[in-house]
Amino acid sequence: MLLTGPNGAGKSTLLRTLAGLRSPDGGEILWNGEDVANDRTSHGARVAWQGHQTALKPGLSLRENLSLHAAGKDPAQALAAFNLTELAELPARMLSAGQKQRGALARVLLGNAPLWLLDEPATGLDHASVALLGNVLAAHRAQGGIVIATTHVPLPLPDVITLDLTPSNTQNLQEDALFFMDEDILP
């Protein structure tokens, strides 16, 4: 699902709410019929999050930065998916903005979570990297995973639902709006 809309429309706020980082001002978020607010910690484990910031520590190498999300696995495969293998041992401060963004996306892939929440995943990426991102997203969706992303640039996502958050379009999303997240509802 793609979230679109002008700056300030609430795309990122909606993503944060879906992640359980923030409580909804009204209504509830259901995961397989269960209110997410009941157990935000285990909901957190279902979520792979990529926010505005890459959250990479400049002093640590890419591999060390990702180790917390690797859960003991080798991050090599996730790094390779974003063509970062050669940069894995470099400290993150030496990477370019696009390389850092790819690092953040590799962390999303590494988390092995069913729900991916991506805030402007294509920021700073070149064409080749956007194509890599498209492959990874397609593979995740093929496994039955959910991707909810905000974007201003077209992402290579075939047959995607778009939710336009432009204020004039959201009159019907009132306070009691329910947000269903069920693996078989979303593409």
Place this chain on the structure above:
Amino acid sequence: MNSDLRLLTGIVERDIRLALRHGADTLGSALFFVLTAALFPLALGPSPELLARMAPGVIWVCALLAALLPLDRLFGAELEDGSLDQLMLLGLPPALVALAKMIAHWLTTGLPLLLASIPISIMLGLPSATLPVLLAGLLPGTLVLSLTGGMAASIVLGARRGGVLLPLLVLPLITPALIFGAAAIDAARTGLPWLPDLELLWAFLAGALPLCPLAAGAGLRAATA
């Protein structure tokens, strides 16, 4: 449970690695401790009796102030670069995230302070027989500081001028530890029983250990919302 422990040690490991990479920041608080303690003989004069009498208080106060230095970066740096969101979404209860950060704070600040207190106690002329009591008091003392300090750091997280607010929150909370810690060394120096003071310190630690991470976890949740 197993994965909780793995994530907790993962966070601690990451923080220690970061502390080693930025060695100057890490050594900063230990050096601050040594330097401020070294100022007292210069200001008060070199009288051995006076210095030995002041030493317990000087060591404790300087250690408290030195441990405060890195506190506002403890969660502040995580909030600024978005890492806090990632930590909150690891699937680890926020209280355990906070506990991991507190453990890391103790290992990178409390432990060096503990070691640095040995040369300072010699410099200030504390009788060497009181050294075990000093360390047995500073061990729970620095742990309590990491716990209450971490709690306060998470509460002021995101506040404007949080760095100024932080000592104002921590120092009143930590006064019992200061009183009993300094009293224990003083008792050992003058040959009085020092065990009760230490027991109160450890009791303080036993109370802070479950409560501070819980409060800090709530603070972290509020900061990311």
